[in-house]
Each structure stands twice: as structure tokens, then as C-alpha cells.
Amino acid sequence: QVHLVESGGGLVKPGGSLRLSCAASGFTFSDYYMSWIRQAPGKGLEWVSFITTSGEIIYYADSVKGRFTISRDNAKNSLSLQMNSLRAEDTAVYYCARGSDFFDQWGQGTLVTVSS
Amino acid sequence: QSVLTQPPSASGTPGQRVTISCSGGSSNIGSDFVYWYQQLPGMAPKLLIYKNHQRPSGVPDRFSGSKSGTSASLDISGLRSEDEADYYCSAWDDSLNGVIFGGGTKLTVL
Numbered sequence: 534q535v536h537l538v539e540s541g542g543g544l545v546k547p548g549g550s551l552r553l554s555c556a557a558s559g560f561t562f563s564d565y566y567m568s569w570i571r572q573a574p575g576k577g578l579e580w581v582s583f584i585t586t587s588g589e590i591i592y593y594a595d596s597v598k599g600r601f602t603i604s605r606d607n608a609k610n611s612l613s614l615q616m617n618s619l620r621a622e623d624t625a626v627y628y629c630a631r632g633s634d635f636f637d638q639w640g641q642g643t644l645v646t647v648s649s
Numbered sequence: 650q651s652v653l654t655q656p657p658s659a660s661g662t663p664g665q666r667v668t669i670s671c672s673g674g675s676s677n678i679g680s681d682f683v684y685w686y687q688q689l690p691g692m693a694p695k696l697l698i699y700k701n702h703q704r705p706s707g708v709p710d711r712f713s714g715s716k717s718g719t720s721a722s723l724d725i726s727g728l729r730s731e732d733e734a735d736y737y738c739s740a741w742d743d744s745l746n747g748v749i750f751g752g753g754t755k756l757t758v759l
Binding site: 568570577578579580583592593594595628633634635636637639640641642 | 681682684686688693694695696699705735737739740741745746747748749750751752753
């Protein structure tokens with residue numbers, strides 16, 4: 534059974550940093566592209582970033598380009614999102630998801646709140 | 650503002666058929682597959698339809714998807730109370746080099 538478990542969310546001040554992690558199990562992690570998607574409170578879904586199997590190709594949404602960095606550790610079945618220069622508009626539930634152009638497995642999400 | 654346009658709300662009574670539309674452009678729906686997700690209240694989204702009309706294992710055949718040109722639609726027949734959820738369409742956008750989602754449609758079962 535596929536499991537994706539996000540962690541690392543919390544309250545951070547504007548301009549601060551946070552690192553999210555996603556622990557994957559139940560499938561061969563290294564065989565799949567992985568993505569981060571977020572959802573602001575009461576709002577719709579917004580794709581954030583994806584990374585290919587070996588990390589050779591990475592894409593970011595314009596809204597986070599230059600501030601967020603996606604990475605993966607296939608030996609540890611782990612996906613990460615380093616978020617710097619956080620803004621109030623980055624406040625959202627962040628989901629780890631399997632896939633690149635569509636997402637067949639999702640984690641339960643971790644809430645990031647950017648507020649002073 | 651979403652690049653894919655969905656109606657913000659839809660409703661129907663149990664047993665009815667409901668259609669949710671999703672309108673895009675040549676750089677997304679017009680040139681790539683459409684996907685649909687169901688998000689039940691308080692839950693993570695779940696893949697409902699992939700590659701325009703395919704259903705993942707476990708998704709009832711009451712749910713069907715179609716695409717024509719730069720638009721797509723999700724049909725739900727035999728509406729049930731447990732179908733009350735938010736529904737999102739998505740597609741890869743060649744101009745943005747990323748996935749775009751519709752704004753979501755909140756389905757109410759009356």
C-alpha cells in the first residue's frame with residue numbers, strides 16, 4: 534500500500550525558511566517522478582514543483598521560482614522542499630504527490646503558516 | 650486566477666446526472682491530457698479521471714470524463730450523497746512548463 538507522509542510544516546515569520554519532507558513507502562520510490570502541490574486555506578490547488586527520478590530535471594511554478602528548492606533522496610525514499618524567503622501568500626497545506634503531469638497518490642498534507 | 654476555468658458550484662439531487670465543465674486553451678487542454686480530482690471535505694485530493702477519460706481502479710463507472718478541443722467535462726451519473734466534494738480539472742501547460750488546475754467546482758447533493 535502506497536503511503537506518502539509529509540512533515541515539517543509550522544508557523545514561520547515572513548522572510549523565514551522552512552524545510553518540508555515527504556516519506557514514501559509501498560512503492561519503488563526511485564521509479565517515480567514526484568511533486569509538491571499546495572492549497573491555500575479555502576482555496577484551490579496550485580502545483581508547486583516536480584522532480585524527475587534522478588533529479589536531473591526540475592520544474593517550478595513561477596510563484597516560487599528562486600525561493601523554493603525541491604530535492605529527493607532515493608536511498609531514503611524521501612522528497613524534500615526547501616522554502617526560503619517565505620511570504621504570507623505561501624500559507625497553505627503542502628501535499629507531496631506521486632507523478633509529474635498527474636498525481637495518482639497524495640499525502641495527507643502539512644500546513645505551513647507564514648505570519649508575523 | 651486559474652488558467653483552467655470551472656464553474657464554482659454545481660448541484661443535483663440523488664440519482665441525477667451532473668456535468669462539470671473545464672475550459673482551457675491551446676497550450677494546455679488543447680495539446681495534452683486532462684485529469685480530474687475529487688477532494689472530499691477535509692481530505693487530500695484523489696485522482697478520479699486520467700488521460701481524459703480513464704478511471705483508476707476503484708473509481709465507480711458513474712464517473713466519466715471527456716475532452717473536445719480546448720474543453721473537457723466530468724459527468725457524474727446516479728448522483729449520491731457521498732459525491733458531495735470539490736472537483737478539480739488539471740492539465741500540463743506547455744507555455745508555463747507546469748501543471749495547471751482549474752479553480753475547482755463545489756458539488757452539492759441536495
